[in-house]
Amino acid sequence: MDTSNKPLVAVIMGSRSDWDIVSQAVQTLSQFSIGCECRVLSAHRTPHQAAEYCAAAESRGIEVIIAAAGGAAHLAGAAAAHSLLPVIGIPIEGPSLGGLDSLMSTAQMPAGVPVATMAIGRAGAVNAGLYAAAILAASRPELREHLREYRRKQAEKVLAVTLP
């Protein structure tokens, strides 16, 4: 799919400290040969730059934004406020509240500005990649087949499990 590997997904995160988890989303995208661009941008520490980046993303050919943040996790919501692109939020687990703070901050958007909120941490990051792939697959039959194959192999692995 998309052999030019032109970035179709923007992956943004509030801090470098989020990268270990966020890299799982990037790895998932790369499994489907989906090009992405990654940036550290914070809703609180670099609010203007984050807004500008999200507002300009669509005009640069980006089709989906993945935004990860921890704590008072407003990055995905801020991205959605500045773009009509679908925004997928990954709540990052922080040291104090186990990620529940990030989950609530990402999910509890007011009606009118949606964010598709994934699970906390690694599962959320992998699923953010898969969800972005599903969005892109709506107009890319080859990618849709790739997703079907992914699910088939996943099921095969589960069914092959043997217990002691």
Ligand code: RP5
């Ligand atoms: C959030 O604050 C970031 O997304 C990160 O999850 C959290 C902590 O950031 P650092 O203090 O590690 O830079 O904005």
